[in-house]
Amino acid sequence: MSKIKLIDIAHGRSGDKGDAANVGxxxxxxxxYEIIKKHLTTERVKKHFEGICFGKVERFEMPNICxxxxxxxxxxxxxxxxSLKHDAQGKTLAAALLKMEIEI
Amino acid sequence: MKDKIRIASGSGFWGDLQSIPLQQVTKGQIDYLMMDFLAEVTMSIMQKQKKRNPAAGYAKDLIQIMKDILPHIAEKNIKVITNGGGANPMGCVEEIVKCAHKQGIKGLKIGVVTGDDILDSIDNLLKHGAGLDNMESGQKVTDVKERLISANVYFGARPIVEALKKGAQIIITGRTTDTSLTYAPMIHEFKWSWDDWDKLAAGVIAGHILECGGQSSGGNFLGDWRSVPDLAHIGFPIAEAYPNGEFVVTKHENTGGMVSVDTVSEQLMYEIGDPTNYITPECVADFTTINLEQQGKDRVRVFGIKGKPATDLYKVSMAYNDGYTAIGSLTYSWPDALEKAKKADEILRTRLSDLGLKFDEIRTEFLGVNACHGPLASEQNEINEVVLRVGVRSANHHDIEAFGKEIAPLILTGPPSVTGFAGGRPKANEVIAYWPALMPKKLVHPKVEIITT
Known part of the structure; x- marks a missing residue:
């Protein structure tokens, strides 16, 4: 088992869709891509964003661009x-997800 | 028929870099310049401006931009397509005509697309089955109908193509989709049929890549951002489109920024939902069919795109008044910066409560510590400074104003080493809430007029 940081294997972009944030x-x-597909489950992402995301998490796969x-x-x-949030559009949430560390 | 056309992005939002449109029309060859000015609530801001001054209500920046580029587009026969007409496309065109006359440019045809504004005909449309309930929450439109500030249908490429057919060189629209500004020229030049879903979808995706300007050519790039050269002189993206639906994303030579598979991939992720169903007025694009290939320096080939038939519905963007907010902030320094900021927040909340003020929400964030990432932020000891940021929201204007009066006193009556109140009392902002809805296409039709300078 070794630990990797998501930010070392991926990048991304996030933004708003009403009260929902999209995190790509x-x-x-x-x-x-195989690593993120396996480890970034909706449950794992929901738990990562505890205290930030108060609704359900949906996941969509785009293997064509990894x-x-x-x-x-x-x-x-x-x-x-x-919204009263400083980041009302969720622009920094892709970076927040990339903070995750994964055991592989 | 042309074997390719080059469509350049000149603006990604209302307030983008003013120098870009001129750069796009002078630093290399292009056939079309598209400029997006409209975000979700922009129409309601413009509608309010028009209410105060019937000649206003469009993207004012556009007038200076047109002054800059008019001689060049007239000389090179570059066509310009923009939704900067906002809530008053005709008012915008009148100003552009004045600019053209001052510069001695005669005989230029300007297309105006209107008909998207349905605010005054809502009752009638509802009688005919428009629906208009909130497509996200399901809430009934009758709950907000009396508080509506703006209501606009998102038209697609059809009225723009019609204006191009009528010979317009400049096209000013109200609420058309951001992507349609890019794919309308492709449909027009390559004579694509309205049921050629794959080609239409390819055009839509080119539009998605261009609509945020520099965001696909190295701006806001979360990959290896240090590797992006000369962002100070960033070149905005250009789609080099071919009749078969393939296109290449590129930019002018001798500009900064970069176009790579990584920068384009990031923009593809921007504000999307289900990637297999990206719905537009003319087709449904499937983002999982996109292939990207680096073709050379600052050239990414995009191919293989598939699309599906359009739906019978238009999206409608509405906005309504929903109370007030205010934001106050103060900066606390070492030693114990965060502890002081937390104490100040506690004192402020006690005073607001003693005054009997009522808020729907009070939100405290500590900029420099956790404003962006909440619980994911690691608290650091010994930070040098932190900004206490407190926001409130209420339907009651008086309570919001009263909150504003409680920030500055914290400087002399709260924890020490505090600064950063040069901006004055926080002001009450009107909340303009967004109401997305759908309605049958058959109930509303765009209007296209041609004005000649």
Whole structure:
């Protein structure tokens, strides 16, 4: 078993869809994609965002560009101009997911 | 028929770099310049401006941009397509016509696309089965109908293609989709049929890559961001499109930034939901069919895209008044910066409660510590400074104003080594809440007019 940091094998981009945040994670190669596909389950991502994401997590696979797209529902404090959050659009949440460490 | 066309992105949002459109029309060859100015709540801001001044309500920046580029686009026959007309496309066109006259440019055809604004006809549309309930929450439109500030249908490429057919060189629209500004020229130039779903989807994806400007050519790049050269002089993306639906994402030579499989992949992830169903007025694009290939320096080939038939519905973007917010902040320094900021927050909350003020939400964040990543942030000892940021929301304007008066006093009556109150009392902001909905296409039709300078 060895521990790797997600940020060493992937990058990504996040943004808002109403009160949901979309977090896209893109692996740098096919090997990295196999790792994120196996380890970034909806349960794992939901737990990672405990205290941030208060709704369900949906996951979509995009093997063509080695990417996974996550929808984090009930995450942005109401979203748009309703939200009191400094990051009301979830722009920094891709970086937050890349903080994760994975045992492989 | 042309064997390829080059469509350049000139703006990713209302407030983007003003120098880019001129750069795009002068630093290399292009056929089309597209500029996106509209985000979800932009229409409601513009609608409010128009209410105060009937001549306003469009992206003002666009006028200076047109002044800069008019002589070049007239000389090189570059076509310009933008949704910067916002809530007042005709007002915008009148200003552009004045600019053209001042510069002695005559005979230029400008297409105006309107008909997207349905605010005044909502009751009638509802009678005819428009629906318009909130497509995300399911909430009934009757709950907010009286508080609506704006309601606009997202039109697609059809009215833009119609304007191009009528010979328009500049096309100013209200609420058209961001992506349609890019794929309308492809449909027009390559004579694509309206049921050629794969090609339409390819155009949509080119539009998705271009609509955020520099975000696909090295800006906001979370990969190896240090490797992006000369962001100060970033070149915005250009789609080099071919009749078979393939396209190459590139940028002008001698500009900064970069176009790579990684930068384009990141932009593909931007604000998407289910990647197999990216719904637009003209087709449903499947993002899982996209192939990317680095073809050379700053050239990424995009191919293999599949699409599905369009739906019978238009998306409608509505906005309504929903109370007020205010944000106050103060900066605390070493020693014990975070402890002081937390104490100040506690004192503030006690005072707000003593005053009997009621808020739907009070939110405290510590900028420099955990504002972005909440519980995922590791608390550090000995941070040099932290910004205490407190936000409140309420339907009651008085309570929001009263909150604003409680921030500055903390400087003389709270924890020490505090600064950062130069901006004055926090002001009450009107909350403009977003209401996305769907309605049958058959109930509304775009209007296309041609004005000649």
């Amino acid at each position: 994670i893109v692996a740098y190669d096919d090997k990295g 990417a996974l797209n996550f929808l984090l529902h009930n995450t942005l404090g109401g979203g748009g101009t309703v």
